[in-house]
Amino acid sequence: MEKIKLGIVGLGRLGRKHAENIAFRIPNAELTAVCSIIEAEVEDAVNAWGIPYGYTDFNEMLKNDALDGIAIASSSTEHCKQIEAALDAGFHVFSEKPLGVNLEECKIAEKAVERHPDKVFFLGFMRRYDESYAYAKKKIEAGDIGKPFLIRCYGLDPVKAVQGAIAFAEKSGGLFLDMAIHDIDLARWYLGSEAKSIYAIGGCYAYPEFEKYNDADNGAALMQFENGTMAMLYAGRTCAHGYHIETEIVGTEGSLRIGTTPQKNLVTLFNENGAIKESVGGFLERFEQAYINEVQAFVDCIVENRKPDVTVYDGTKSTKIAYAAKESFENNKLVVLE
Template identity: 60%
Template sequence: MNKVKVGVVGLGRLGKVHAQNLRYKIPGAELTAACSIVPAELEYAKNELGVTDVYTDYKEMLAKADIDAVVIVTTSSEHCWQIEAALDAGKHVFSEKPLGVDVAQCKQAEAAVERHPELTFMLGFMRRYDKSYSYAKQKIEEGAIGTPYLVKATGIDPEAFVEGAIRFAKNSGGIFLDMAIHDIDLMRWFLGCEATEVYAMGATFKHPEFKEAGDDETGVAVYKFENGAMGMIHVGRTAPYGYHVETEIVGTEGSIRISAVPEKNQARLYNTNGVCAECVGSFPERFEEAYLIEVQEFVDCVLQGKAPGVSVYDGTKSTAIGYATTEAWRTGKAVKLN
């Protein structure tokens, strides 16, 4: 196999990012098919990507399209059955996060992956492939900050995209599964152990539609890990200035801060407002290179028969923590994890 023929399912904001990368930026991949239930997205595939083999039915694409692999960028609740269907059809699979919206779904995906050890499966925790985050991991492994014992993470989507978040709220799995899953994965990755207890709370001050959907616009969670380390997460959907993501890892001999200011670039504007730094506008912009690197790894793993750096089990563990966080948010009580 010289190239991996790929079908993408879901061509929303992030789906377009992956499709563009597959079509134009990854030499080992060939985007040959696309699937969406949204007619405008299929028109985008045909007109902007030159993909003429398009489908509204995912199972039909699996049965008929000339593809070796699928890239799944659909609603979170659809991921696991689509992963299973693709693997059972003999296709390699890359799926966006989260793996599933509950642990039972994740176990379904795990079983499918285990049935097909000959096929590559990779989950899209792209922050591990961001140069700043991978650098932080390297420095931690080198002992640059001693023993890490606290991870503090903030992730707030821009107010500019809040209407889309409101529409998605009923199917997102809740703010913690939807927005904190990357931070949960990074806490596990940086601390090198699993969470044992979580307490969470949420609030809605600006958009009551989130409450009406059974969700919140802002959430905070505190974690205890098996080695005594701690984690703190703040997620939200209403940053007025742009996309705000930052992480700090504190150790016995120092700390590492990533994106302490969510800046767009190194330029500074000096005017009557003072000294201003423009903020990055969205997650596809902030992690543009990471999205490319992770799918490049997926394609390389398919071509070379090697295992990706992120496994189905990472997805299950992070989902279990996210689900427990959601339970803690709903009940107002601390929840212990097995």
């Protein structure tokens, strides 16, 4: 079997999981190089998994002609320049979301993708590769809920991970670009239209630490799409019961709900506190298989010489909407998208 040799940049909360998946769970891929500005992370991956090449400088990794592709799981502010550099150096590229943290950056990435039509560019909107979200899409396409006209999304991180979110806040792009971007992508995907206007509000209700980044610990947004449909988004970082990702799509003849109770499994614990269903603890647990599926899809696109369904333009459009939400929140006004 032909094995695609990948190098990964970013070995943090998600990058290390992607690295491990590439090394052990994607049969037609090989983890050939790892890179992080944190030397200990590089040493750890190289030693633990026997990876041939380790780098602390991304541009050095791009000189390695043993590689076929680069997976980018670095901080969100690094994505677009790394996408451009990796494509220009002749590699296929997988990038984590968001594509970029502002529109100008996204346009640079778009141009780089356009300059290299022979290369695969894959954007990690992994929810589209989650079994339940993909199933819901098929149901909508089959007409099972009639015409969808509203999407309601909860994207809530567990409060137990809030210190990590505070440490990450400076380079996250803010609550809407970092977290609501998944729901924005789903809204475009399920409603089949582009956003026309957005109004976002929020605040630092529990963690004033986010204030210095002009950010919120919880926020909400209301959107209207060009085809008249609607979206209600709620993103938060202080969810007491765990990682709560819930999506409802309402149509003229029914509705679909995904993840209404974010339960860990089918077990119910009965004790003096009542009948308890434990919650999913975090993104790595809830989307474990989706993270494998999306990188597998990237590698398959390379092997089969075809392009993924999600494009760089989906990345730009989602960032544009999320950035508009950030502007709306910061200035307390409705933003009409051009």
